[in-house]
């Protein structure tokens with residue numbers, strides 16, 4: 001079974017998978033808050049734009065993190081995320097958008113490409129980052145799955161897009177579900193739990209100690225959708241860490257407050 005592990009490079013602590021198909025074909029990494037130049041509550045590797053951080057600090061953080069994972073910072077494009085089920089196709093012409101230059105891309109929560117000249121980024125700080133890669137068709141897709149995206153099956157939408165638009169086969173797709181808020185901390189009310197129940201995700205819900213309170217396992221829910229879409233279980237890596245339990249390592253909306261910074265998952269095709 002593939003696992004997520006962490007590597008320290010250039011002072012950054014970077015999440016990686018043991019999945020060799022992904023390691024052989026992508027430059028990539030899941031960032032933590034460690035290793036950057038931002039200060040106070042954004043300390044230190046804040047990769048989020050629009051978090052009130054000095055843009056020069058954010059750009060420097062991209063340079064530090066990207067250099068650690070073997071990517072040129074100005075080749076990264078990041079979306080304006082809106083908790084949607086929209087996935088946008090990007091190419092070389094989109095390099096640097098939203099960080100190093102203005103973006104004209106539509107707001108969305110996923111990027112997909114077959115172009116090795118652009119690196120794809122997604123932000124997170126409790127929400128679930130999902131990476132999908134098909135090594136036969138050489139297609140890369142990154143997704144930002146909040147609880148709404150998770151329960152609506154955004155992870156499956158990513159797989160379906162790869163199948164329909166690029167001719168991918170689910171058995172060739174490898175996936176990584178990154179660090180996010182864990183079932184230990186994602187407490188919700190009855191209405192949210194009901195949405196997961198309606199999506200047949202009973203096994204991702206646990207009763208809380210308080211009446212009408214439940215705990216949801218977002219990583220498990222995303223994994224269920226990937227399995228449902230036909231991805232093989234041995235090809236799915238799931239992070240074991242909760243962002244709220246580890247606020248020394250991760251920015252966390254629930255753990256640090258809403259003005260906290262953002263981590264990023266950034267990935268680029270090698271060929």
Ligand SMILES: [Zn+2]
Nearest residue numbers: 184185242245
């Ligand atoms: Zn936790």
